[in-house]
Amino acid sequence: MEADEGLILNVSSLPSPESHHSAGHKRCRKPLPGKDKWQPKALKRKLQWADEGAPSKQKHKLSVSPIKKCTKEANICVKGNLSSKSPPKKHSVDRQNESLSSRPFIKTSCLFKNNPEIPEIRRGGVKQVQEKVFTSDSFSQLDLHPHLVSTITTVLKLSSMTSVQKQTIPVLLKGKDALVRSQTGSGKTLAYGIPLVQSLQGMKSKIQRSDGPYALILVPTRELALQSFDTVQKLLKPFTWIVPGVLMGGEKRKSEKARLRKGINILISTPGRLIDHIKSTKCIHFRRIQWLIMDEADRILDMGFEKDVTVILNALNAESERRQNVLLSATLTEGVTRLADISLHDPVSIAIVDETWDRTTPEQEAMCSPARMVEEGFAIPEKLKQHVVLVPSKLRLVTLAAFILGKCKFEKRHKMIVFFSSCEQVEFHCKLLLKILLGGRKAEEPERLPLPPSHLKFLRLHGNMEQEERTAVFQEFLQCKTGILLCTDVAARGLDLPQVTWIVQYNAPASPAEYVHRIGRTARIGCHGNSLLVLTPSEAEYVNSLASHKINVSEMKMEDILSSLMKDDRFKGRQWGNKKSRGVNPQEVRERATVLQTEFENYVHSSEGTVRWAKKALQSFLRSYTTYPKTLKHIFHIKSLHLGHVAKSFGLRDAPQNLSTSMAASPGKKTKLKPKRPDLRRKTQGKRCLAEILRSEYSSGMDSGVSKVKRKKKHGKPGNQKMLT
Numbered sequence: 029m030e031a032d033e034g035l036i037l038n039v040s041s042l043p044s045p046e047s048h049h050s051a052g053h054k055r056c057r058k059p060l061p062g063k064d065k066w067q068p069k070a071l072k073r074k075l076q077w078a079d080e081g082a083p084s085k086q087k088h089k090l091s092v093s094p095i096k097k098c099t100k101e102a103n104i105c106v107k108g109n110l111s112s113k114s115p116p117k118k119h120s121v122d123r124q125n126e127s128l129s130s131r132p133f134i135k136t137s138c139l140f141k142n143n144p145e146i147p148e149i150r151r152g153g154v155k156q157v158q159e160k161v162f163t164s165d166s167f168s169q170l171d172l173h174p175h176l177v178s179t180i181t182t183v184l185k186l187s188s189m190t191s192v193q194k195q196t197i198p199v200l201l202k203g204k205d206a207l208v209r210s211q212t213g214s215g216k217t218l219a220y221g222i223p224l225v226q227s228l229q230g231m232k233s234k235i236q237r238s239d240g241p242y243a244l245i246l247v248p249t250r251e252l253a254l255q256s257f258d259t260v261q262k263l264l265k266p267f268t269w270i271v272p273g274v275l276m277g278g279e280k281r282k283s284e285k286a287r288l289r290k291g292i293n294i295l296i297s298t299p300g301r302l303i304d305h306i307k308s309t310k311c312i313h314f315r316r317i318q319w320l321i322m323d324e325a326d327r328i329l330d331m332g333f334e335k336d337v338t339v340i341l342n343a344l345n346a347e348s349e350r351r352q353n354v355l356l357s358a359t360l361t362e363g364v365t366r367l368a369d370i371s372l373h374d375p376v377s378i379a380i381v382d383e384t385w386d387r388t389t390p391e392q393e394a395m396c397s398p399a400r401m402v403e404e405g406f407a408i409p410e411k412l413k414q415h416v417v418l419v420p421s422k423l424r425l426v427t428l429a430a431f432i433l434g435k436c437k438f439e440k441r442h443k444m445i446v447f448f449s450s451c452e453q454v455e456f457h458c459k460l461l462l463k464i465l466l467g468g469r470k471a472e473e474p475e476r477l478p479l480p481p482s483h484l485k486f487l488r489l490h491g492n493m494e495q496e497e498r499t500a501v502f503q504e505f506l507q508c509k510t511g512i513l514l515c516t517d518v519a520a521r522g523l524d525l526p527q528v529t530w531i532v533q534y535n536a537p538a539s540p541a542e543y544v545h546r547i548g549r550t551a552r553i554g555c556h557g558n559s560l561l562v563l564t565p566s567e568a569e570y571v572n573s574l575a576s577h578k579i580n581v582s583e584m585k586m587e588d589i590l591s592s593l594m595k596d597d598r599f600k601g602r603q604w605g606n607k608k609s610r611g612v613n614p615q616e617v618r619e620r621a622t623v624l625q626t627e628f629e630n631y632v633h634s635s636e637g638t639v640r641w642a643k644k645a646l647q648s649f650l651r652s653y654t655t656y657p658k659t660l661k662h663i664f665h666i667k668s669l670h671l672g673h674v675a676k677s678f679g680l681r682d683a684p685q686n687l688s689t690s691m692a693a694s695p696g697k698k699t700k701l702k703p704k705r706p707d708l709r710r711k712t713q714g715k716r717c718l719a720e721i722l723r724s725e726y727s728s729g730m731d732s733g734v735s736k737v738k739r740k741k742k743h744g745k746p747g748n749q750k751m752l753t
C-alpha cells in the first residue's frame with residue numbers, strides 16, 4: 029500500500045481519549061474554555077505552497093477548502109519522474125546531474141499532498157517566570173574554609189555566586205534541610221556541593237576513608253552521576269582525606285563492591301544501583317550518614333523510582349539518626365512535595381522568585397511554600413528562545429534533516445541535541461541521517477559511528493547502549509564544539525554540556541516538566557540558546573498546555589526550515605538542471621524535499637534488514653505514543669495518527685501491515701496493541717509500558733522487572749512516616 033493511502037490506526041480497543049477528543053484535526057481550532065490567549069482558534073492557514081487535499085482516508089474529516097489538484101510539478105513528483113516534463117538541456121549536464129540522473133526512480137508519493145491543514149498558532153501574552161541568574165556577591169563573603177574558596181576561584185574559576193547559591197549555601201551551612209527550585213543551568217550542584225564539602229572537611233574527628241559514606245547524593249541517570257562526581261571531586265581537591273565515589277551501573281558489581289569496601293565518604297549513585305547494593309551485596313552501611321541530597325528530585329520520584337527511594341530512606345533511617353536532607357530540581361511537582369513531607373525535617377523552601385526576593389516579608393516567604401512552588405509554573409532561562417513548528421507527519425523526516433543541515437552545515441557553528449521518545453528511534457535516525465546527509469560515508473559501520481571531518485558529526489546516547497560507549501559519547505559531546513547528539517530523555521536531566529546552541533524535540537515530551545529540562549540543556553548560566561519543538565498539526569494544542577505552565581513558544585514555519593535545502597545541491601531536482609536558483613522558489617524547495625525523502629526511502633528499502641529496522645523504529649514510536657499521560661491523551665492519541673503518513677517519516681513507502689506486538693494488524697481492520705507479556709494485559713498497560721521504557725533509560729543496568737516499576741499505589745500521605753519504617 030502506498031504511504032499516502034495509509035491507514036488511520038483503528039485502536040478502538042485502546043483506552044479512548046478524553047471525551048472532547050472527537051474531531052481530529054478540527055480540535056485544534058476549538059477555543060478552550062478559559063484559554064483565550066493561545067488559541068489556534070478558527071484561523072487556519074493552509075500549508076503554504078502545498079497542494080492541499082483532505083486526507084483521503086482520514087477518519088475525522090476536516091472542514092477544509094476543496095481539494096486542489098497537484099500542480100504539474102507536484103504530479104511529476106508523485107510519479108517520481110522529475111525530468112519527464114522539463115528535461116535538463118542536453119549540453120548542460122554536469123557531473124552532479126549525472127549522479128542525479130543515475131538515481132533510480134522510485135515511486136514517491138507526493139509529500140505535499142493530502143496533508144492535514146496547519147492550524148494557526150496565536151502567540152499570547154504568557155508571562156514566563158524569570159529568574160535572575162547571577163548576584164554580585166562573591167564566595168569569599170561566605171564563612172568557608174579559605175582553601176575551599178581558593179578552589180572555587182582558581183580550580184572552578186568562579187567569582188560571584190548565582191542567586192540559588194546565594195540563597196541556598198547559608199541555609200545549608202546552618203544545618204537546615206532545604207527544598208530548592210531554580211531554573212536549569214543556574215548552579216544548583218555547587219549550591220549543595222559547597223556546603224557539603226565545607227561541613228565534612230570541618231568535622232571534629234577527621235574523616236577516615238574506611239568510615240564509609242557520610243553523604244549520599246542520589247541522581248536519576250548515570251551521566252549525571254558522573255558529572256556530579258566530577259564537580260564534588262574538584263571541590264575536594266584541598267581535602268584529600270575525603271573520598272568521593274560513584275555507583276551507577278554498567279560497572280561490574282564485584283569491582284563496585286571492592287570500591288565500597290575500601291571506603292567511599294561521599295557516595296553518588298543512581299537509585300537502582302544503590303538499591304542493588306543495599307539488597308544484594310550488603311556491603312554498604314549508612315551508620316555515619318549526615319547528608320542526603322536528591323538532585324532532580326522530581327525525576328527520581330517518577331515512574332517506579334518512588335519505591336526505590338522509599339527503600340533507600342528506610343535503609344538510611346534504620347542506621348542513622350539525624351541527617352541533613354536536600355531536594356533540588358528546576359521543576360517541583362506535587363510528587364516532590366510529598367517526598368519533601370516524608371524526607372525533609374522542617375525544611376526551608378528556596379525558590380528564586382524574582383530580583384526583589386529577599387524573604388523579609390511574610391508574603392514573600394509564602395511565595396516559597398512548597399505548594400506555591402508547584403503552582404507557580406516553571407522558570408525558563410531568560411536568553412532561551414523557544415520555537416515550535418507544526419509539521420504534517422509525512423514531512424517530519426525531511427523537515428528534521430533540513431533543520432539539521434540549515435543549522436549545522438550552512439550556519440555558524442552549532443551544537444545541537446535532538447530528543448526522541450525511544451532508543452530505537454535514536455538508533456534509526458542516527459544511522460539514516462548519517463548515511464543520507466553525509467553522503468553515506470562509512471555509515472554501514474554498525475558499532476562505532478565514524479567522526480566525519482565536518483560540522484555534521486552525529487552522536488547518539490540512550491539507555492540501551494553499553495555503559496562504556498555511553499560514557500565515551502557523553503565525554504565526546506561534552507568536549508566537541510559542534511555536532512548533533514541524538515538521544516532519549518536519558519540526556520534530559522541535569523547534564524551540563526557547554527555551548528549547546530539548539531535543542532530539538534522531535535517527539536514531544538510526556539510532561540511540561542520534561543520539556544523544561546530538555547530545553548534546559550541550552551542557555552545555561554546566562555548564555556543564549558534556542559529550542560525547537562516539532563509537533564504535528566493535530567498536536568498543536570500542546571502549545572496551550574505549555575502556556576498553562578507559563579511557557580511561551582513562538583512559531584517557526586516549516587517552509588522556512590525546508591528552504592535550507594536550497595543551499596544543498598545534492599538534493600536538486602533534475603528538471604532544474606544547471607539553472608542557478610535565484611532566491612527561494614517554493615516549487616523547487618518542494619522538489620528538493622521530495623528528492624531528499626526519496627533518498628531516505630531508497631536507503632530504507634535497500635535491503636530487508638533496513639526495512640525491518642525502520643519498522644522497529646516506527647513500532648517503538650507508536651508504542652511510546654500510547655504512553656502519554658491521561659492529561660495529554662486528548663492531544664497525543666494514537667487514534668489521531670495516520671499510519672501511512674507516519675510510516676513515511678521513517679522512510680517507509682508503505683504503511684506496515686505486520687508490526688510485531690502489532691499496532692496495525694491489517695489495513696482496514698481494527699488493531700490493538702498487544703502487550704509482549706500476557707500478564708501485562710491490563711488497563712494500566714500504557715503506564716507500565718512507559719514505566720518500562722523509562723526504566724530502560726534510567727535503570728542501574730542490573731535490575732529490571734515489572735514489579736520494580738509498579739507505582740506504589742498507596743503513597744505515604746503528607747506526614748505519613750509509616751512507609752519509611
Ligand SMILES: Nc1ncnc2c1ncn2[C@@H]1O[C@H](COP(=O)(O)OP(=O)(O)OP(=O)(O)O)[C@@H](O)[C@H]1O
Binds near residue numbers: 193215216218522
Ligand atoms: N557561580 C557561578 N558562576 C559561574 N558559573 C557557575 C557558577 N556556579 C555554577 N556555574 C556553572 O554553571 C553551569 C550549570 O551548573 P549546574 O549544572 O549546577 O546547574 P543546575 O542548576 O544544576 O542545572 P540543571 O537544573 O539543568 O541540573 C556549570 O557549568 C557550572 O560550572
